[in-house]
Structure formats: C-alpha cells, structure tokens
Amino acid sequence: MSYSLRGTLIRSLLKVVTPLWLLICTLLAFHAWHEVNELYEEQQTLFAHQLYGTLPTLVARSEPQSVRPGDNDHQAMAVWNPRGQLLLVDSDGLELDARPGFTGFASLRQHDEDWRVYYLSGEAGSVAVAQEMSERWEMIGGLLLTQGLLWLLLLPFVLLALWWAVGRGLAPLARIREQLQQRAPDDATPLSREVPRELQTLIDAMNDLIGRVAQTLQRERRFTADAAHELRSPLAAMRVQAEVAQLVQDPQQRERALQQLMNGVDRSSHLLAQLLALSRIEAAQQQQDEALDWPLLLQELHTEVSALATSHHVTLQLPPAGHTQWPLQHGDQTLLLLMLRNLLDNAIRYGGGTVTLQADATRISVSDEGEGVPEALLDKVCERFYRPPGQQQTGSGLGLSIVERIATLHGLRLSLHNREGGGLQAVLTRSHDA
C-alpha cells in the first residue's frame, strides 16, 4: 500500500495535538470559571459591605425610597431596614426577597436568567448585591474564543512548517534514489553512508544486499565461463571424430569414428544434464519436503547404477530394502536420488572394487576400494569442473558440486576421507550433529 509520509505525519500530528488542545482549553475554562467567580464574588462582598456602611444614614432618613427603574447593567442591589422594609433598590428586573438575618451567597433563577446574590445582614438592616451569571459566562466565552482563534490562526503556519521540514528530512532519500537510478546492475560499489542516522541502517542493509548480489553475479559469470570452456572439449572431440568419419575410406575405421562421435554426444549430454541439474539446484531456495520413501529410493538407485557397476566390474552393496535407519525422514526424493546416484557413480567410475552404501540414523556413507584421492586434492575435488590429474574416466567435474549442494539443502554436510585399507569414503553427516 502506498501512502505519503508527509500526509501521515500531518494526520498524526493533528490527531495528537487536537485532543490535547481541547483538554487544555477545558482545564483553562474550569480554572478561569473558578477565578472569575472568586473575583466577582469578592467584588459583590466588598460592595455589600460598603452598602451596609451607608445603612445608618439611610435608616435615619427613615423614609423608604421608591424603587428605581433598572438600568440593565446585569447588576442589582437592595437595602432593607432592620424591620425588613425596603429602603433602596436597583432591581434591574430582579425581584429580591428580604432575608433578614441571612449572610452569604444564594443562587436564583428568574425570567430565564441566573443570578448570584450576596446577602449581608446585621443590626443596621440587611443588603443584597446580585449579579447576572451570564456576565461571567460571557467573560469565559471571550477567553476561550481568543484561545480558539489563536489556534486556528497558528495551525496553517504549523502545518506549513511541518510540510517543509518533512521535505527537508526526506531529501537524502531523493539522493539515494538518484544514486540507485544511475547505477549499473552489476555495480558492486556500496552506497554512500553520508545520510542521516535514521537512514544508515537502511543503507547498510542495501549495501549488504548489493554485495551479495554482486557475489552471486560473479559466481554465475564464472560458472557460465567455466561451463562454456568445459563444453569446448566434447565439441572438439565430436568435430574431430566427425571429420575422421568423413576422411577415412575404410568402412571399419569410419564405423569406429562414428561410434566415437556418439560417445562424444553422450558425454556432452551428460555434461549438459549435470550443468542443468546444478543450475536448477542452485536456483532452488526451497525443495520439496515430503516424507521419504527409502525402499523406493533404494530400488530406483539400484536400477540406475547397476548397469554402470556391471560394466566397470564393480560389486555394489546397498542396504536391504527394509533398512529403516536413515539420517533423513523428510526431504526431496528426486534430489536425494540424484545426490546418492552421483556419489555411487563416482565410486564406481573412479574407485572400484566393492562399492558400499551404508546408512544409520546420523549419517550416510559411500565407500569404494579404489586408489582414493591424494590428501592434497581432497578439498579441490568438490570444486566445479575440477578433475584430478591422470583421470582416464570421462566425467563432468560437477558431480560432487551437485552432491554438496543437495546435501546442504537437506542440512547434511559432505566430507571425503581416504580409507585406511585403501579407497575413498564419502560421508554425509547431519550438519548440526557435526
């Protein structure tokens, strides 16, 4: 799924900042409400005390004042003499009841207006100072409105700055993209690590990949070059034999040259088959993982190598069909057959005598009674196309590479030893047991 880093960042920011801002506003409103109430009520109390101070003068006049019409300033007040007679009132539409003897705050609701009233009573009479609550709410509202406006004004600038910062932060990515676009597919030089720290792990991973790809590519190229060279010899042989067949007059000699030509074709086919097998196994990341049918595998193995054994006068000893001790119970039957066939093939062609395949729960071994391989060459014989000097038998030089690869795919490790009594032993061990 494709998405914009900028968009994501801005959305995340809004998602986090907006509730936070709302929370702050709420707290602010509560706090302001408290402060405003305190402030106004202090004023009411003070005013009430001042009014009360004027009471003796008013009482001395002893004539009740008429009620003055309201001046609509959301304020109201009333003064009573000790007998509860109204002396002075600025009602502002509010009907205040006398509450002789009561001192303190009271809340009222009249004509859809909320009022807060402070009564102060004493020997000189009592006073009431009232204020409309809407006055306070307006003040709080104004405060919140200022906050909101401020936020709305600032928000575009914040977003713009964020937009710009993200672009600046992503600039190294654009440089990396350019580097990658201009790069030749087989260029193995690592990408520059002069990038922000956050991107360095990505660059390191990419450099690691570039290195591995380059290695694979190099290996493949060497393999192709080697394979091409290996094909030259059988081609040269076939060409020479074909020319001989054209050249000679004697039918017997011609027949022989044609037979040799066929041998050359067989040899090339074998080499090609091995090359294909190897490249297929090389490409295989995951092989079949089926329950192995060892009796069937043994039977197929016997069918495939017995003719070769007979023609090389080799006695073949395979485990009995009912043999149950094998280091593997799961794997790729076809590949394992190819692996064991290559090992037996080698033992028959290059070893000789009695060729024995043995297996137990941890290992499979193939031994022959030939001359073995000089210790110094034991490591080299597994290399692709390597054929030990003095080899009269034809072969591709790929057999052990194939064996090794299949073994690795199955978690087995191939090792070669010269046996004490003469001959070579190839052993496949479970790698985690080794």
Add this chain to the structure above:
Amino acid sequence: MRVLIIEDDELIGDGLQAGLSALGFACDWLRDGRQGLAGIGAAPYDAVVLDLGLPGMDGLAVLAAWRRSGRSEPVLLLTARDAVDDRIRGLDSGADDYLVKPFALGEVAARLRALVRRRSGHSTPLLQHGRVSFDPAARQATLDGKVVDLSARELALLELLLGNKGRVLRREQIEEKLYDWAHEVESNAIEVHVHHLRKKLGSDFIKTRRGIGYTLGDEA
C-alpha cells in the same frame, strides 16, 4: 611426417590420431604429461601436438622442460581457454603455434605442415624435384604436371625424400618417419615403397647408396 600427440581427452586424442594418420601423418599418442616429457625422445618427431590441460604434468611445464633441455621440435598447442593471456603464456613458453578447441582437423594438419616447412627452411608449400612436384596439403604428386596415383606410404616417402634433398636417409630413419608404433614394419617394406616410386616416377628418381640408404637422384 611423424607427429607426437599428447592429449588426455580420449575422444580428441583418438580422433587426432585417426584423422592425422588418414591425412598422411605417422602419429603416436600419449595421454599424460610425464609420459610426454620423456616420449619426445623416443622417435625422430617432426612436430608435436600438445594439449595444455594435461594430467600428471601441465602442458606448459612439459614444453618448458623440453626447451630447457634443448629440444627444438615445433610444438602446436591445443587449449580450451581462449583468453589472450593463455595464448601469450603458451607462445612465450616456447610453443610455435596454438589452436583453440574446438578446432578443425584440416587446420591442425595444415598448421603442422606449415610448422615443419618453416623449420626446414621452405617457404612454398609445394615441394619439387626435377619433373616431380608434391603438394603436401592435397597429398598429391605430379609428374610433368600429370597426377600420379600413389599410396599413402609412397606419398609419405616422397615427402620425406623431397624434404631432405641432398641428404642420404638410412632405412631405419625412413621407417621411423613413416611408421608409428601402432604399425608393424615388414622387413622389406621400405624397399617395396622405393621400388614402387621408381616405377611411377622414373627409375633414376631415387638413388640407392649401398650399405648407407637412399637419396634423391639428380634433377633432370
């Protein structure tokens, strides 16, 4: 012309031997570098076909050892590698020519003839003596411009005599040049071939030096 082939590949070696024999060469074939090292002294070879990737001892090492010990037989290298470096190393080690596999049999033969020709100081491919001329590439002899029908051995003897003008060749020398190890030589075989050549090219074409051997007659 006797040629030593040193090649470990069974099919190539076999083909070279059969093919070059059919083209009039007497060929011996060795499969191993170490055998080749000593084998070159076993017969008077006119040229050597040497494979580079040999078991036992690398072709270049064999060549270098020959040159160090003063052997100067012309050597044609066969190589599966066509990198310039390989060719340079081969020529610098004392090889006279090289061919990259796969090669044409005819080219091997032509290059061998050229090597031998250069070695013996001839510049033209055609060998001539009096009314007789011989084309080694076509394996064809003519008398007064007319083609003479000769057997492969007779052609080889003719080529040998034409290549050694003014020299007397002993019978054993001729046998060694005409026959490889694979072929038994009848005790009077050379006499028979000489007799046939005289019959076809004129009785005074070959002179017998009693007790020594054979040489070409005077140019008429």
